[in-house]
Amino acid sequence: MTTATAPRTDTVAVTTERQGARRRFARSSPTHSKKSVVLTIVMALYLLYTLVPLAWLVINATKTQPDLFSTFGLGPGNSFALFDNIAQTLTYRDGIFLRWLGNTLLYVVVGAGGATLLATLAGYGLAKYNFRGRKAVFAVVLGAIAVPGTALAVPTFLLFSQLGITNTPWAIIIPSLISPFGLYLIWVYATDAIPTELLEAARMDGAGEFRTFFTISIRLLTPGIVTVLLFAVVATWNNYFLPLIMLSDPAWYPLTVGLNQWNAQATGVAAQPIYNLVITGSLLSIIPIVAAFLLLQRFWQSGLTAGSVKE
Amino acid sequence: MTTTAAPPPALRTPQRKRRSRIEDRGWLFVAPFALVFALVFLAPLAYSVYLSLFRDQLIGGNAFVGLDNYIAAFGDSKFWDGFGRVLLFLVVQVPIMLLLALGAALAIDSARLHAAGFYRMVIFLPYAVPAVVAVLMWGYIYGDQFGLTRNLNDLLGGQVVQPFLPEWMLLSIGNIVTWQFVGYNMLIFYSSLKTIPNELYEAASIDGAGAWRTIFSIKIPAVRGAVVIATIFSIIGSFQLFNEPNILKPLAPNVISTFFTPNMYAYNLSFAGQQYNYAATIAIIMGVITAVIAYVVQLRGSRQEAR
Numbered sequence: 001m002t003t004a005t006a007p008r009t010d011t012v013a014v015t016t017e018r019q020g021a022r023r024r025f026a027r028s029s030p031t032h033s034k035k036s037v038v039l040t041i042v043m044a045l046y047l048l049y050t051l052v053p054l055a056w057l058v059i060n061a062t063k064t065q066p067d068l069f070s071t072f073g074l075g076p077g078n079s080f081a082l083f084d085n086i087a088q089t090l091t092y093r094d095g096i097f098l099r100w101l102g103n104t105l106l107y108v109v110v111g112a113g114g115a116t117l118l119a120t121l122a123g124y125g126l127a128k129y130n131f132r133g134r135k136a137v138f139a140v141v142l143g144a145i146a147v148p149g150t151a152l153a154v155p156t157f158l159l160f161s162q163l164g165i166t167n168t169p170w171a172i173i174i175p176s177l178i179s180p181f182g183l184y185l186i187w188v189y190a191t192d193a194i195p196t197e198l199l200e201a202a203r204m205d206g207a208g209e210f211r212t213f214f215t216i217s218i219r220l221l222t223p224g225i226v227t228v229l230l231f232a233v234v235a236t237w238n239n240y241f242l243p244l245i246m247l248s249d250p251a252w253y254p255l256t257v258g259l260n261q262w263n264a265q266a267t268g269v270a271a272q273p274i275y276n277l278v279i280t281g282s283l284l285s286i287i288p289i290v291a292a293f294l295l296l297q298r299f300w301q302s303g304l305t306a307g308s309v310k311e
Numbered sequence: 312m313t314t315t316a317a318p319p320p321a322l323r324t325p326q327r328k329r330r331s332r333i334e335d336r337g338w339l340f341v342a343p344f345a346l347v348f349a350l351v352f353l354a355p356l357a358y359s360v361y362l363s364l365f366r367d368q369l370i371g372g373n374a375f376v377g378l379d380n381y382i383a384a385f386g387d388s389k390f391w392d393g394f395g396r397v398l399l400f401l402v403v404q405v406p407i408m409l410l411l412a413l414g415a416a417l418a419i420d421s422a423r424l425h426a427a428g429f430y431r432m433v434i435f436l437p438y439a440v441p442a443v444v445a446v447l448m449w450g451y452i453y454g455d456q457f458g459l460t461r462n463l464n465d466l467l468g469g470q471v472v473q474p475f476l477p478e479w480m481l482l483s484i485g486n487i488v489t490w491q492f493v494g495y496n497m498l499i500f501y502s503s504l505k506t507i508p509n510e511l512y513e514a515a516s517i518d519g520a521g522a523w524r525t526i527f528s529i530k531i532p533a534v535r536g537a538v539v540i541a542t543i544f545s546i547i548g549s550f551q552l553f554n555e556p557n558i559l560k561p562l563a564p565n566v567i568s569t570f571f572t573p574n575m576y577a578y579n580l581s582f583a584g585q586q587y588n589y590a591a592t593i594a595i596i597m598g599v600i601t602a603v604i605a606y607v608v609q610l611r612g613s614r615q616e617a618r
Contacts, residue, residue: 036423043418043430046411050434053448053490056459060451068457122344129337137341143602144352154581154590155359156351175351183344209336238441240554245582256443260558263447267561279451282444289439297432 061085061283065276085280092277099251100258101285104237106169107254111176112232119179119232120225123186124217128199141180157245171246172254176236182228189224190217226299230292237289255285362591380592389570390593396481397572401549404485409541411489412496413534417526419497420504431501435494442491446558449487454562475563484555492548496541503537504530539612543605550601553578573597 052074059074062085067077089097125131126138156175160166165174194217202212218225240256247253250261259281266273366376384390415434419427437445452458453474460472474483507529515525553574560567569583570576573593581590 034423035425036421039418039421039423040425043415043424046415047430047433050437050490050494052459053445053452054436054440056452057444057448060457073452073457073459073462118344118347121340125337125340129334129340131335131337131341132331134337137345140353141348144348152352152355152359152594154577154587154594155355155362157581158362158587159355159358174347177347178344178351203333209333209339213340234439238443240441240443240558245578256441259447260443263558264561267564275451275457278447282447286440286444289441290436293436293439294432 057279057283061276061280063276065273068275068279081276082280085276086284089277089280089284092274096250096258097255097281097284100253100255103169103252104254104256104285107172107176107239107243108233108236110169111173111236112229114173114177115179115182115232115236116225116229118177119182119228120186120218120221121213123183124190124194124213124221126183127187127190128194128196128217141183144180153241153245160246166246167249167252169252172239172243172252175242176232176239179228179232179235182232185228186221186224190221193220193224223299226296230296230299233292234289255281259285359591359595362588363595366588367586380589381596383589384592384596389576390573390596393570393573393576394597397550397552400481400485400552401546404488405542405545405549407485408489408493409496409538409545412493412541413500413531413538415493415497416500416504416534417530419501420530421522423522431497435498437491437493438495440491442554443558445491446487446555449483449490450559450562453483475566477566480563480566484552484559487555488548488552492545496545499537499541500534503534507533535612539609542608542612546604546608547601550574550597 056073059076060068062080062082063071063077064079064081064084067079067081071077126134157166160171160174165171198216199212202216207215238256239254240260243252243254243257247257250258253261259278262274262278262281265271266275363380364375364377365373366380367373415430418424419431424430440448453460455461455464455470455473455475460474463472464470473479511529512525515529520528551574552572556567556571557575557578560571569579574597577590577593577597580586580593
């Protein structure tokens with residue numbers, strides 16, 4: 001008995017060790033080399049380029065408007081006015097900034113949420129059902145990616161104005177619902193992540209297609225869905241061109257268009273520069289999205305890697 | 312087993328029918344996307360083609376003019392001025408951006424970098440910054456009122472760096488776009504580097520290949536597909552250039568004209584000049600040029616892959 005088990009445990013130990021080595025190897029992919037100081041310094045320079053503008057933004061959000069003009073760009077101001085700036089930003093013109101923030105959230109939740117739902121359903125349908133017309137759908141959607149979005153902006157505006165929905169949230173939300181990139185990502189992801197046998201088994205058990213999707217498939221798709229959601233959130237949060245065209249009433253502006261309007265206020269006839277508010281508002285508007293990316297890092301990075309396997 | 316090997320014809324047809332009925336349920340999943348897609352992509356596309364064939368005239372109202380708008384666009388120096396500018400932008404900015412992104416991806420993937428995960432995250436960060444905020448931020452930094460440029464010029468004594476001069480403007484815009492998108496492209500390249508099987512690296516190291524040799528013989532060929540995709544996206548982005556010049560315009564009104572890029576031209580034609588038909592024509596021409604170039608890049612990319 002003992003002689004029989006001994007070599008067996010040995011082999012197990014050896015394999016796990018080898019697997020461990022391979023995994024370590026995989027993590028530091030190529031030649032198991034030492035860290036390079038030169039490379040780290042070169043990359044640090046690039047990092048500096050990435051961070052300086054953001055640092056500038058953070059530092060200058062703490063300055064009063066006169067200090068912006070009179071003190072060194074990357075140094076502190078004469079007084080620390082960050083909280084005063086934030087309070088002013090939030091209350092300026094009866095708190096229009098908060099209204100814009102609310103609008104942005106509305107567009108993001110409904111637009112990006114809807115885009116993710118539609119892309120997930122459609123990507124899954126394309127990956128797991130060989131329905132008639134499937135190839136045509138795929139060709140049309142891929143072709144659409146190559147069409148410049150802005151080429152469609154003017155006709156979309158004219159079309160929407162005939163439908164009477166310009167200058168309403170629908171004009172922003174409806175076009176945001178389509179994410180060809182999201183569809184592509186889910187299609188690739190679903191092809192690999194969901195075994196067709198699983199769907200067959202569920203069918204045998206008498207589960208309907210949608211029930212199977214919402215109870216089984218959606219869990220397997222989670223990393224892909226989070227990735228698509230995150231990119232859709234960025235796209236809608238950062239959307240500028242579409243609301244610029246569609247909206248004329250500042251009460252429906254998202255943050256991007258609103259901030260640009262504040263900036264434009266500095267020039268012209270009755271110029272009323274509020275640079276400190278534009279800077280503070282800009283800082284406030286990037287915090288949520290940066291936080292989302294940092295918090296959901298694990299999800300979207302694995303989602304993207306899976307997406308590129310197929311390429 | 313036997314039924315699949317030699318099914319009686321009577322049984323075969325209903326089974327296949329049921330099979331295809333199940334497969335056709337895929338439409339239930341695709342339908343919502345397809346409906347909205349038709350509304351926001353196909354309908355405007357068809358409508359803009361329709362618009363481009365008409366013209367609003369003082370006498371006679373809206374009249375069919377055939378290809379007159381296209382002929383007018385081909386002789387329009389404003390359009391070509393903007394087109395030349397985005398083409399120059401494309402030829403200079405896109406290679407720089409993609410090379411930086413590829414370099415960063417290779418460095419992060421090389422395992423020779425301290426704190427690689429931190430670098431990956433920070434370099435990607437600008438992608439999450441809205442274009443409006445990025446441009447305002449850089450615009451202020453460029454400005455001679457309270458920007459770093461003024462600090463730099465004070466240091467150097469005199470007006471040495473002037474990002475808003477006509478000859479520097481495109482470079483200034485290119486810098487903003489590069490800053491925003493290197494991280495995004497880096498991530499695309501990095502993801503595809505991660506899919507290289509380890510056996511390949513093992514084989515290379517057994518063959519005595521060094522780090523550079525591995526980069527040029529294994530890594531760069533492996534990311535070719537990703538490079539083609541990133542190039543296509545960048546071409547589309549360059550030809551659509553709008554946000555950056557449009558937001559910078561108030562800061563440099565004399566340098567950035569209303570036809571600085573074809574997209575700004577189309578925008579100003581329709582929203583300042585009410586010339587919707589002509590704007591649609593410009594948009595279609597740009598769309599066709601973009602699609603053709605993207606197609607050629609893809610064709611070239613895949614042909615080299617086949618070789």
